[in-house]
Amino acid sequence: QVQLQESGPGLVKPSQMLSLTCTVSGGSITANNYVWNWIRQTPGKGLEWVGAIGYAGSTHYNPSLKSRTSISRDTSKNSFSLQLTSVTPEDTAVYYCARCQYVLGHPLPDYDYWGQGTQVTVSS
Numbered sequence: 001q002v003q004l005q006e007s008g009p010g011l012v013k014p015s016q017m018l019s020l021t022c023t024v025s026g027g028s029i030t031a032n033n034y035v036w037n038w039i040r041q042t043p044g045k046g047l048e049w050v051g052a053i054g055y056a057g058s059t060h061y062n063p064s065l066k067s068r069t070s071i072s073r074d075t076s077k078n079s080f081s082l083q084l085t086s087v088t089p090e091d092t093a094v095y096y097c098a099r100c101q102y103v104l105g106h107p108l109p110d111y112d113y114w115g116q117g118t119q120v121t122v123s124s
Contacts, residue, residue, distance in 0.1 A: 002027040004097045004115035012091075012122050018084040022097030022115060029078055030055050035100050035107040038071065038082045040093035041117070050095075052107050053080050060107055087122045094119050 008020035022036065029036055038050040051061040053071045061069050065084070073080040084091060095118050098111040 002099060002113045004099065004113055006095060006097055006115045006118040008095075008118060008120070010119055010121060012087055012120060013124050014088055014122055015086055018082070018087050018091060018120055018122070020082045020095055020097075020118065020120070021079050022081070023077065023079045024099075025078070027099075029053075029073060029080060030075055033101050035060075035102055036073070036080045037098045037100060037107065037109075037111065039096045039098055039111075041096070042090075042093040048093075049109065050082065050084070052100075054102065054107070089122045092120065092122045 003025045005023050006020055012018045032055055035052045035054045037052040039047055040050055041047050049062055050065055051069050051071050053059050053073050059071050068085045070083045096115055098114045100107055100111050
């Protein structure tokens with residue numbers, strides 16, 4: 001059973017950087033063909049895919065957030081992280097990490113495992 005657990009600050013000030021980590025157990029983040037994603041949910045926009053990192057380390061970003069987003073991994077800790085810079089109150093959301101697979105070289109948004117989510121509020 002794969003389990004994902006998000007961690008990080010619940011409150012971030014405007015213009016600062018949001019940093020979250022997803023720790024994975026029960027499966028390796030380097031296992032072939034898997035993609036490890038960050039997804040957020042807001043009351044107004046619903047679910048929004050933020051970006052992902054693949055089993056070989058390739059990264060994929062939502063074009064609307066790409067200029068502010070960086071996703072990295074620590075294979076020794078079997079974890080991957082999200083950094084979102086220059087945050088505004090519009091970045092307030094529940095942030096989830098989730099797993100999917102590549103299909104024809106692209107992440108297929110059919111997620112089989114999710115973390116429980118972590119609330120991040122951007123406010124001064």
